[in-house]
Amino acid sequence: MSDRSSATLGAELVYTQDASGRYLTFYWQHSQYLECDPQKIVDVLNENDSFAPVDKVVYLENLHRILSSSVPEKVKYWFKCPNIELLELELTITPILPQFGQPTTTVLVIGRLLPSKINPQDVNQALKPPTALELALRLQRHQKLLNKITRNIRRTLDLDVIWQQTVDSLGKRLNLERCIICPYQPPNTKVQVIAEYHQPEQISILDSEIDISSEPAFAQALATLEPVVMAVSFNHQSPQSQSLVVATCYKDKANGLAALSFVDECHPLTQAELELAKEVADQLGTAIAHATLYQELEESRQKAHELSLHLLNILNDILDFAKIEAGKMELDCSPVNLKELFDDVEGFTRQQAEVKNISFHMEMPAISDAIIVQGNYKRLLQVMLNLVGNAIKFTHEGGITISADLIPKKHPTTVKVRVVDTGIGVSLDKQDKLFQLFSQIDGSRTRHYGGTGLGLTISQKLIEAMGGEVHFYSLGEGLGSTVTFTVPLYQQPLMV
Secondary structure: OOHHHHHOOOOOEEEEEEOOOOEEEEEEOOHHHHOOOHHHHHHHHHHHOOOEEOOHHHHHHHHHHHHHHOOOEEEEEEEEEOOEEEEEEEEEEEEOOOOOOOOOOEEEEEEEEOOOOOOHHHHHHHHOOOOHHHHHHHHHHHHHHHHHHHHHHHHOOOHHHHHHHHHHHHHHHOOEEEEEEEEOOOOOOEEEOOEEEEOOOOOOOOOOEEEHHHOHHHHHHHHHOOOEEEEEOOOOOOOOEEEEEEEEEEOOEEEEEEEEEEOOOOOOOOHHHHHHHHHHHHHHHHHHHHHHHHHHHHHHHHHHHHHHHHHHHHHHHHHHHHHHHHOOOOOOOEEEEHHHHHHHHHHHHHHHHHHOOOEEEEEOOOOOOOOEEEEOHHHHHHHHHHHHHHHHHOOOOOEEEEEEEEEOOOOOOEEEEEEEEOOOOOOHHHHHHOOOOOOOOOHHHHHHHOOOOOHHHHHHHHHHHOOOOEEEEOOOOOOOEEEEEEEEEOOOOOOO
16 A cells, blocks of 8 residues: 555555554655655654654554454554654554465554643553553463464474474564574584574574674573573674573573564563563473484484394395305396396485485496396396495595496407496405405405495306306505496397
């Protein structure tokens, strides 16, 4: 709604505001009292707070109640205005309903100036301490907010979700300029902002670090575990703002910090707000502790799972070797598409290389026809996963290249597969031990990598059972290695 359209309503005073009390549009027949450019009136009012209710806290509470209920209300407020001591206004505050499913965030206010003379008693009445009923209503609203935050916390163990939902709920309900949460782990001297709510005009400080020693409010909150009200500088580009800082804790040990900065720096903190902040901090502290414990248990479970898989692989290696030695390993050979085999190997191993930040390349012969080999698909996959897995395990920088070439000079024509890495390599005098049982070259260098030392031996036996050969090459320690194996072609591809 523009200021011009507001004037066409025929009302003396018309404006729109958001939930924080910021003016979005403004029209007043007596705007000359504001002594500012009509084109910039909204910016001036928001910046200088020059046309505002005397009791802004109560005004904003009513504003939030109207937005929550979507029910209009008629109220009277004393407003301050330049060159006029005080004005009494009768206002009709109506929520502007958004599209279906969207929250109500804006109100339309239509008002008129009451012919009231400034009476100190009336003003004092407007500023008098809240009645028992008003206090009860405030407490009820705070309890609803606390219940909402508590429900959100109990719905998930994802701390990122919990933190963000909490700052959003506090920021919107309490009309905060900024609200941040920082996890804390003693004896760290810095904390990082991992969740933030802020007004649009404020600069985000998400992910930034705050030095605890440079912010007395943070240090005091961690030391006393009690709420602290003190000026805090959230970044170098903004002045200090009066903030409520509270430590989240579990079993009397701090595990985080929450800081709430109000839009109105003169905002008088009520006991109910202090208790609300403390209750929220206690809920957060418990959530952090439980989520951390769950994460540790999940990591232990994952490690146990990985260990069980490792032991299973060792057992399978031993069983395979026992079958081979006993002559009971039966291999049913059939046509195998080499491209499909390479694709499956890549699907199982590429992510392992990416985790180690090493390159991973696969190269096929540049021919249009499919390359079909004669072999046992399951055992070929086992061999390739073993060779590529070893290459990744022993490579810490550089990368892995898996390639295939046709060798037409042999009869029948065979395919040679190469697995090349830039890993730790093997000294020339120790390469003859690679295909010995349970062999691990230079145990001091390779023991921490794990394994049985059966992988190459089993791979060699399997490839030989399919009519191929396995070879290992390395120029020495630190110079990488190459493992090749051959397998017969099922049919000759078209060399196009």
